[in-house]
Amino acid sequence: MQQKDVLPMKPEIADKQLAVKPVITGSEAVIRSLIEEGVDTIFGYPGGAIMPIYDALYDFQDQVHHILVRHEQGATHAAQGYARSSGKVGVAFATSGPGATNLVTGLADAYMDSTPMVCITGQVAAALLGTDAFQETDVIGITMPITKWNIQVTRPEDIPGAMAKAFYIARSGRPGPVLVDITKNAQFGEFEYEYKKCEYIRSYRPIPELSQEAVSEAAALINSAKKPFILCGHGVLLSGAEKALIALAEKAQIPIGSTLLGLSAVPVDHPMYVGMLGMHGNYGPNMLTGEADVVIAVGMRFDDRVTGDVGTYVPNAKVIHIEIDAAEINKIVKADVAVHADAKPALEALIQQVNPADHTAWLEEFRAADKKEYDKVQHRELYPQEGELKMAEVIRLISEKTKGEAVLVTDVGQHQMVASRYYRFKNPNTNVTSGGMGTMGFSLPAAMGAKMGTPEKEVVAIIGDGCFQMTLQELATIHQSQIGVKIVILNNNFLGMVRQWQQLFFDRRYSSTEMVNPDFVQVAKGFYIPGKKVTAREDISAAIDEMLAHQGAYLLEVVVEKEDNVFPMVPAGAPITTIRLE
Amino acid sequence: MQKEYTVTVYTEDRIGITNRITIIFTRRGINITSLTTAETEIPGVYKFVITVMSTREKLDKVVGQIERLIEIHRAFVHEEDEVVYQELALYKISTRSLHTGDIERLIRENNARILTITAEYFVIEKTGHQQELTDFIKKLEPYGLIEYTKSGRVAIVKWSRRFHEHLKELHTQDADIS
Incomplete structure (x- = not known):
């Protein structure tokens, strides 16, 4: 490894010692800017238009760890996994043209799921822009609707300012992905480098001022409520408001339901926690939205998977919506009290004004619903005695053996819903999944990123057989960079969720959902990753133990019941209270 | 609605x-x-x-x-x-039509004005709301409207x-x- 010995890293130190700003290339400025922003890990893939930046990176290998992925989509999902588990900004590099277009899915996913990410793309030289030059694509135009902000930089001296704004925008307010497109001439050009962190943009107000009036109105509603209900969204995690939310729930005895992305904010075993909301969520929290008289929605956006038919959603409730993004307030559900604010200060202010209350009878309703769901669905899912293995029992065992403390990275489909329903999360930011976009292929690269972001934690990817085949080339990255993720494929040889819908809504016409799969353990072996295939109930517990005890990456394929369905379920567009247990 | x-x-x-x-x-x-x-x-x-x-x-x-x-x-x-809003329209009319009918009265009554005159055409400017500007087209049609263009609001x-x-x-x- 080499290190550049020309100048110390901090420009202000350089200024004092040399009384001049260092003259460096735009490429070096990119790397130095990243280091200024605290970046130590980059996921990327080189190519023609970003070669100068990779060349500059070569001199900083002791400070910035670059993970060479096998597809740029993998770089974005890895950056997302890194950001979601660690709370830091994820960074991805790609070249122009196809490199840039391969970022699109990950950018859209990060935008939907409010994930802080900065993508740097190389671009053809400024003189060639618009000429259909080799590997030129209008990545700014393409990514405009799926980024929080993007910018093209055509001069080296604009790089530090663009980078500073990119990180400020990505991480502030409601986080999101930002793309910085840098032309090749800007990468090569030299200039006097100076870095100033961005703390303010005059047209951008990331943290709204908390209205005390709104807080008082919200408190009055909560204090008058007989059946209050908290809906905990991703914003609670993003704001670091978990403790405040729990304190509020404890003080006024308010049950908490969680959205898919809000999972892990509240420990599953907390007495006020009543389960997951939405299409495949728990019975009680969905049914009882119909009875709640005050709903306190925190950092969530009333996705259609959560509300079902909006016209019949929370029919008896006054809605308090605590939300940092003004565009989400009144977008789907009209707020009776809108608290346009960051969740943590809003909740902390609210706690002061909320009176202790006793809602024992209301909480009993949730427990009764839980019992109904347990008896009708969960018991046979979690503890089956015969037949093929069930996804739920595999998740239960993983949950028990990791004590609910692993970072669970799930893909999209039946296995995602089962994992989200049955993993007993204990700590915040341990649920990483593609919620808004539902991007199949998310979890293998996201798990790599999550492990890089939180190396001290066990990271377990739960993947369907269909999803796995969308990004399985990242096994090579996992091997090359020695990333110790545990990979569990729940294999039903079907695109299970689509098949479930075909069974229920398309008269069992299984159009293009059955899969003839490769030998996944052999595939992993080809990438030098050890693994095992389990088909029998008596082998599963030991196999999970073996996987968790293994140092380094490991793939466990579990063959599960072929035509199993996820219940409870709310048919798309139906009232959420029509949730079916079978 | x-x-x-x-x-x-x-x-x-x-x-x-x-x-x-x-x-x-x-x-x-x-x-x-x-x-x-x-x-x-x-x-x-x-x-x-x-x-x-x-x-x-x-x-x-x-x-x-x-x-x-x-x-x-x-x-x-x-x-x-x-x-309070306004739009602006320009109307290009054949100069020959200057001699037919009473275009002077039309321009005065509609608060329009002539911007330029050449041997072939002249250009009238009028500001107003969309309906007034399109109504004016109909009034100018007998005089041989060559071209009409209008701004946004x-x-x-x-x-x-x-x-x-x-x-x-x-x-x-x-x-x-x-």
Whole structure:
């Protein structure tokens, strides 16, 4: 490894010692800017238009760890996994043209799921822009609707300012992905480098001022409520408001339901926690939205998977919506009290004004619903005695053996819903999944990123057989960079969720959902990753133990019941209270 | 109910800002019927005046999503009676028709004016609301209208004072958003 010995890293130190700003290339400025922003890990893939930046990176290998992925989509999902588990900004590099277009899915996913990410793309030289030059694509135009902000930089001296704004925008307010497109001439050009962190943009107000009036109105509603209900969204995690939310729930005895992305904010075993909301969520929290008289929605956006038919959603409730993004307030559900604010200060202010209350009878309703769901669905899912293995029992065992403390990275489909329903999360930011976009292929690269972001934690990817085949080339990255993720494929040889819908809504016409799969353990072996295939109930517990005890990456394929369905379920567009247990 | 609304958007001066704004209308399938933009009295701050046929409910959401963009200061939806607005039209007429009929009276009565006269054609300018400007076409038709063109809407909001004071304060702050 080499290190550049020309100048110390901090420009202000350089200024004092040399009384001049260092003259460096735009490429070096990119790397130095990243280091200024605290970046130590980059996921990327080189190519023609970003070669100068990779060349500059070569001199900083002791400070910035670059993970060479096998597809740029993998770089974005890895950056997302890194950001979601660690709370830091994820960074991805790609070249122009196809490199840039391969970022699109990950950018859209990060935008939907409010994930802080900065993508740097190389671009053809400024003189060639618009000429259909080799590997030129209008990545700014393409990514405009799926980024929080993007910018093209055509001069080296604009790089530090663009980078500073990119990180400020990505991480502030409601986080999101930002793309910085840098032309090749800007990468090569030299200039006097100076870095100033961005703390303010005059047209951008990331943290709204908390209205005390709104807080008082919200408190009055909560204090008058007989059946209050908290809906905990991703914003609670993003704001670091978990403790405040729990304190509020404890003080006024308010049950908490969680959205898919809000999972892990509240420990599953907390007495006020009543389960997951939405299409495949728990019975009680969905049914009882119909009875709640005050709903306190925190950092969530009333996705259609959560509300079902909006016209019949929370029919008896006054809605308090605590939300940092003004565009989400009144977008789907009209707020009776809108608290346009960051969740943590809003909740902390609210706690002061909320009176202790006793809602024992209301909480009993949730427990009764839980019992109904347990008896009708969960018991046979979690503890089956015969037949093929069930996804739920595999998740239960993983949950028990990791004590609910692993970072669970799930893909999209039946296995995602089962994992989200049955993993007993204990700590915040341990649920990483593609919620808004539902991007199949998310979890293998996201798990790599999550492990890089939180190396001290066990990271377990739960993947369907269909999803796995969308990004399985990242096994090579996992091997090359020695990333110790545990990979569990729940294999039903079907695109299970689509098949479930075909069974229920398309008269069992299984159009293009059955899969003839490769030998996944052999595939992993080809990438030098050890693994095992389990088909029998008596082998599963030991196999999970073996996987968790293994140092380094490991793939466990579990063959599960072929035509199993996820219940409870709310048919798309139906009232959420029509949730079916079978 | 669908009707005509005026949307005003105050933005920073940045490449691509028009695209950023218009794709938000596109997503919801709203057709923009006119769009006018120019720098405001605050250097570096641009104002877009957009007219659309839509519903108030939809546009309130659109405006929220526009305001979410980083380089947008504010965006507003206005009902017809909340804005004073004007449009400008130019009409090109054959010079030969100057001798037919009473075009002088027509120009006077409609508060129009002649901008230029050449041997072949002359150009009349008229400002007003869309209906007046298109009505004027019909009146000019007997005189041999060669070409007609019209601007989008420019509008001033009746209650805009506080917001403009806020904008002036911005003027003292760093405009650099590159």
